[in-house]
Amino acid sequence: MGKWKDKAYVKKYNRDYHARNREKARAYSQRHRDRDNARRRERYSTDPAYKHRVNLQNSVSYRKHSIARLASSRPLDRTKNRQSCMAWRERNQDKHRAARMVKTALLYGRLERKPCACCGAPARMSIAHHEDYSKPLEVIWLCRVCHKSLHQGRRFLVRYPTLIAVKEVT
Numbered sequence: 001m002g003k004w005k006d007k008a009y010v011k012k013y014n015r016d017y018h019a020r021n022r023e024k025a026r027a028y029s030q031r032h033r034d035r036d037n038a039r040r041r042e043r044y045s046t047d048p049a050y051k052h053r054v055n056l057q058n059s060v061s062y063r064k065h066s067i068a069r070l071a072s073s074r075p076l077d078r079t080k081n082r083q084s085c086m087a088w089r090e091r092n093q094d095k096h097r098a099a100r101m102v103k104t105a106l107l108y109g110r111l112e113r114k115p116c117a118c119c120g121a122p123a124r125m126s127i128a129h130h131e132d133y134s135k136p137l138e139v140i141w142l143c144r145v146c147h148k149s150l151h152q153g154r155r156f157l158v159r160y161p162t163l164i165a166v167k168e169v170t
Contacts, residue, residue, distance in 0.1 A: 049122045056145060098136035102128045105137055118146035 003009050018025045029036075043050050089096045105111035113123045121143040128139035129147055142150065 052121045094133040098130050098133045101136040114141040116143040116146055117141055
């Protein structure tokens with residue numbers, strides 16, 4: 001394998017090159033700004049996964065979370081976090097059991113991840129939503145944004161063939 005096929009090497013080389021040639025890189029970026037923006041707009045309009053990621057990164061909650069994470073300077077208290085997780089599991093045994101069963105089924109291929117039933121985001125971005133925890137492998141696949149809006153009580157459109165077309169959460 002040549003050194004240019006090694007992604008880590010190429011990444012380090014590019015980082016070093018841009019550090020050495022900062023002004024040259026800035027001038028190149030300014031010269032090609034229109035072309036790059038046009039490419040981004042084209043990709044945004046044709047690639048649903050890219051559009052979803054951009055919308056998620058531009059959301060207020062994402063930015064607040066990122067800023068808060070960077071601003072926190074205190075070290076993680078792992079014992080307190082572990083106790084909190086154990087307490088949640090104790091209170092929500094059915095939810096934890098269902099999530100574990102879905103994870104295991106995905107691992108062994110008994111369950112297949114599907115695109116978001118609401119917006120059609122790719123399968124790799126979907127998470128399992130349980131309507132009934134007593135049936136742990138009967139799930140609706142939703143992206144994080146749609147899953148959050150479902151739990152906040154908003155209406156959402158479902159394109160999942162076995163479900164009702166518009167679902168109202170009460």
